[in-house]
Amino acid sequence: LIVVLASFNEMIMPQQETISQQQTRITELENNNNTNQENIKQLKISLSDIESEKEAAENKIMSLNGKLELSTNNNQVNQEEISKLLNIKEEYEKEIKELNTQSQNE
Numbered sequence: 001l002i003v004v005l006a007s008f009n010e011m012i013m014p015q016q017e018t019i020s021q022q023q024t025r026i027t028e029l030e031n032n033n034n035t036n037q038e039n040i041k042q043l044k045i046s047l048s049d050i051e052s053e054k055e056a057a058e059n060k061i062m063s064l065n066g067k068l069e070l071s072t073n074n075n076q077v078n079q080e081e082i083s084k085l086l087n088i089k090e091e092y093e094k095e096i097k098e099l100n101t102q103s104q105n106e
Helices: 002-105
Strands: none
Touching: none
């Protein structure tokens, strides 16, 4: 009986060590899983923040593009107005020159 118990004990001991190692490994894997889940949660928060910043940047670009277009249009209108005023100035200068010539002739 003692021999049977001793040999039974020899068979059980390695299995108990294996079970203990497996339980340790399970605990390690559970800890890793929890860490990974927390990392995923933080990455999702970071991604959400980045998406918000991207949307804000896109809105700012659209706003700036609108202002640029308006400024370009205003610049074109101003250039046209300057051109008209320069033509009027040129006409007035011709008239003044003609009037001065007439006045000298008289």
